[in-house]
Amino acid sequence: MKKLTSMTFCLVAVVGILMSARIAPAAIMTFNSNTPANNSATRSNWLTAAGIVAPEYLVDFESGFVDNQDISGVGGLFPANLIITDTGASNDAIIRSGAGIINGSNPVGTFSVTQDELAFLELDFSANPVDYVGFQDIDHAETTGIVTFVGGGTANISFETTGVGGDSAEFFGIFRNDMPQITLVQLDASGDGRWGIDTIEYSPEPATLALLLIGGLALLRSRR
């Protein structure tokens, strides 16, 4: 009888865990620094949530680019075939350098990509979907966005104003959490006409590919 009771208890516990896993809504996690002083701490929280020490890829525009270069829709510029596109009419994703060049704000380092704040500035990861992406937003008003996942689902994001000039860049991070991998991030800034992003960090999920390969090899061996 005692054995039966403990078995029943275990069964109820397992069913409870399964049900709570089913009921919990799937959602991405976002990490918004509200001031440049909080960039480091916010980025640390993002890394911890994603379970990583450092992202695989960094795009900081510091080498291989020149002032006024239009990178919109151009392939082959960034790791893992990331493509940055302005989908607005002006095809305006421009590398800029110089103090105060982004409506009074500075690039991070020497160069940033800047855009006219007309929807959308797109980060296209569809060639190699990612688990997480972070960047620093520079001199924007309220920004909204759409994250698209493998399979076509979407989630809306929003983050707040960087209101000052100078070194105003703030960190914003996205982690897919229990959602499918991310294929596209579309950003819709609005305000005074010019904003930028910099220090884009991301990684495809090599672990999944490795697991698939290991699983495939095991299957082949077992068939032999």
Ligand SMILES: [Ca+2]
């Ligand atoms: Ca912010």
Ligand SMILES: [Ca+2]
């Ligand atoms: Ca930079």
Ligand SMILES: [Ca+2]
């Ligand atoms: Ca601006």
